[in-house]
Amino acid sequence: MVARxxxxxxxxxxPIGGGQPILVQTMCNTSTDDIEASVAQCRAMAAAGADLIRLTTQGLKQVESLREIKRRLRAEGIVTPLVADIHFLADAALAAASVADKVRINPGNFAREHEVACAKFRELIALCKQSGTAIRIGLNHGSLGERITQRYGATPLAMKEAVMEWLRMCVEEDFFNVVVSLKASNALVMTEAYRLLxxxxxxxxGCLFPLHLGVTEAGNGDExxxxSAVGIGTLLGEGIGDTIRVSLTEDPVHEIPAGRQIVAAIADGYCPRGGRTRVEASDWNDFIIKASCLWGPSLLDKKIDDFPLEGSSIGGAPVPAADGERFRDMLLQACRRRFTRPEYIACPGCGRTLYDLESTFNEVKRRTAHLAGVKIAVMGCVVNGPGEMADADYGYVGEGRGHVTLYRGKTPVLRYIPQEEAIDKLLELIEGDRK
Ligand code: SF4
Known part of the structure; x- marks a missing residue:
């Protein structure tokens, strides 16, 4: 059978899928109910070249805010498609179907009972068919339901199986305006899940739905x-993927050039099949992305144990030795081959985040830089944070305005403490466990 x-x-x-150019998307970290701020951020994202923009849409109130944001953007002539990011409420998804251009859901979260979730999903499909709205089935490693994990564990296979149930339903309903994502914070898990799917x-x-690629909770800066370049670049280099997001715990506008650089690197032959052996980069970001796309896949798949830096250049000059070694440590760690630094897992933040995630994360990194091998998560909200922080040893999770809950593994150990005390307490917790 030849798949279409x-x-x-x-x-x-x-246009999306079927060999169309790879779309680069991002997501607002404003409160969707703050219409002025959200419109301003969408404006900046559109100016930076975002192909799609996603906004948190927790409930019916945010659907109405999204409607107003869209109205104002369209009035300004900004026509970038808007995606409603729904987490749990099926009713919000149903309402958003006539407002957003695409609705991102995990149908498994619609109800505890699988049959109820299926019925709601079919209802959503019917509405999206009427309105011409697309659906993204977005299933993250951290949000697999018990029904699936009891059978397959929290594995790439489980992710694939979970999504295939919903895709079969789409085919039955003759609904094909569907994109799929299977993100994880671990590039190994993420690449394996997409390959299986x-x-x-x-x-x-017998049909290949478009795939949206991303490494969740990737953190910020070089790491x-x-x-992101390892996970996304590996798959794009194999011809898998139609749209991408580089999730960064930074101003989300930064996600667009980072995404474009990954797409450009692959197009320029920086992947195992591309025939290149040395990296020629214009600047540091260009270098780390090209080099990660070139060597990351073979490191991830254990085809090589290390990579050469000699011969690579940035702006025509050799890569400075100390920078090259720092990059080597980061790339080997991103590929889960050698752990020489703390491993950070941080969400990009969204409309659910009620504290300054970006500066908090930077402060946590600064204060924990000596803890090589320790996995520390910094998450914006308690609704999704604990589930999404994967296999972190410790978690710093926002819980309401100005408060934080600290986790050891999946267990909350210090609940609802004031944010001003939280980093000290996190350090005390980690140091206490290491004694
Ligand atoms: S963990 Fe919470 S705050 Fe962070 S991106 Fe996910 S939903 Fe938003």
């Missing part, structure tokens, strides 16, 4: 870009 590639236009305008769509469904 599904392609369609989001908002009737932006790609093969299952090809061999079982965030390297982790």
């Amino acid at each position: 590639s599904v392609s369609f236009r989001i908002a009737g305008r932006v 790609y093969a299952a769509m090809r061999d079982e469904l 965030g870009r390297i982790k």
